[in-house]
Amino acid sequence: MVLSRRIVDGEEQDVLISSSFAEAVDRNSSGTSAGMTRYLIPHSSTELMDEIIATWDLHPVLAEDLHHAKQRPKLERYDGVLFFVFKNVFYLDDTEEVEFSEIHVLAKDDSLVIICQGNRFLDGTPIPADRDELDRFFRNTEWVHAEDKDLLALGTDTLIYRLLDATVDGYFPVLDGLQEDKDEIESQVFSGDVAATERIYRLSQEVIDLVHATMSLKRVSEALNARVDDDTIPGELKPYFGDLDDHLTRVVAEATEMRNSLSQILEVNSALIAQRQNEDMKKISGWAAIIFAPTVIGAIYGMNFDNMPELQWTYGYPLAVAAMIVAAVLLYVVFRVKKWM
Structure with missing residues (x-):
């Protein structure tokens, strides 16, 4: 299934739903040659990719890329066709997971093809699977921001900017969600919560994935700005791509x-755990010493030596008990003073 929308003189035409890419191209090229067309493939498939490759006679290397998902954000050009990959990001607060949705984009002449590799669109909305629901969804949803008529007159480069701008804007709520969880983890660490270590590790992995995605997208933005400098992209878009690059920075x-903050929190957490373990060892050692002193006295008097005069004393037993108590109390006081107890 392919959705398409023609833009003529800055005005969006009706959404057309076609069963194949070739049909969509034919339906949008039968009218006026002015304007440009956006094609959306909500659910990628091998058959649709083969249709695009055949219809546009794509370069073999690009054809291979189209068949592979889970790519890093990148920008490449093959025989007049611009191909770039970027990732939208959404934060699931309940599970503290960063979810990525990969988008492939092809730009050629007055056409832009958007290929969704995941099950979500730019704004994080799950893409309906049913044809009728999909039709209603895209008729009621502004699936590409294209409200500026003057910019639209500059061609598909405007749509590329709009796509990337919407993508970058989606990164900020994710950063806010991660920041809230980081603050919660800091409180956990200093409260001695044993679950903090695992939570730090899981959140660190999500942040690392986010860093990799943003740095790759930053390189795409820099490449687009270089195309503006080379006059490959209209100069009127330079401030917009420059602003986009600033946001990505x-x-x-x-x-x-x-x-880096999570790495520091992990180090602090490890230090606090080691400190708590050291305190526990002090307490264990202190109690072991307290128990050991009476045990030694009791063991000596329990041997029943024949030549042991203390066993015959009237006060031998009370004295032994008193020695045990005094030794235990004395050790307890010493350990308390040294803050081992």
């Missing part, structure tokens, strides 16, 4: 800082 910086 901020995202990368915040994600990297959070990764």
Whole structure:
């Protein structure tokens, strides 16, 4: 299934739903040649990718890339076709997981093809599987922000900017969610919660994945800005791509800082655990010494030596008991003073 929408003079036409990519191209090329067309493939499949490859006669290397998901964000050009990969990100607060949705984009002449590799679209909305629901979803949802008519006159580069801008804007709520969880973890660490270590590790892995995605997307943004400088992209878009790059720089910086903060929290947590274990060992050693002193006295008097005068004394037994108590109390006081107890 392929959805398409023609933009003529800055005005969006009706959404068309086609069963194949070739049909969608034919339906959008039968009218006026002015404007540009956006194609959306909500659910990627081998058959649809083969149709795109055949219809546009794509380069073999690009054809291979189209068949592979789970790629890092990148920007490449093959025989007049611009291909880039980027990842939308969503934060699931209940499970403290960062979920990525991969998007592939092809730009050629006046056409832009958006291929969804996951089950979510740009805003995190799950993509319906049913055809009728999909039709209603995209008729009622602004699935690509394209409200600026003057910018739209510059061609598909405007749509590329809009896509990336919406993607980068989605990173900030994720950073906010991660920051809240990081603050909670800090409280856990200093409260002595034993579950903090596992939580730190899991959150660190999510942040590392986010750092990798943002840094790769930053390279895509830099490549697009280089295309503006080379006049490959209209100069009117330079401020927009520059602003996009600034936002990405901020995202990368915040994600990297959070990764470093979690590493420091993990080190502090390890130090606190070692300190608590040391305190526990002091208490165990102290109680062992307290128990050992009476045990030694009792063991000596329990041997029943023949030549042991204390056994014949009237006060031998009370004296032995008193010695045990005094030794235990004395050791307890000493350990309390040294804060071992």
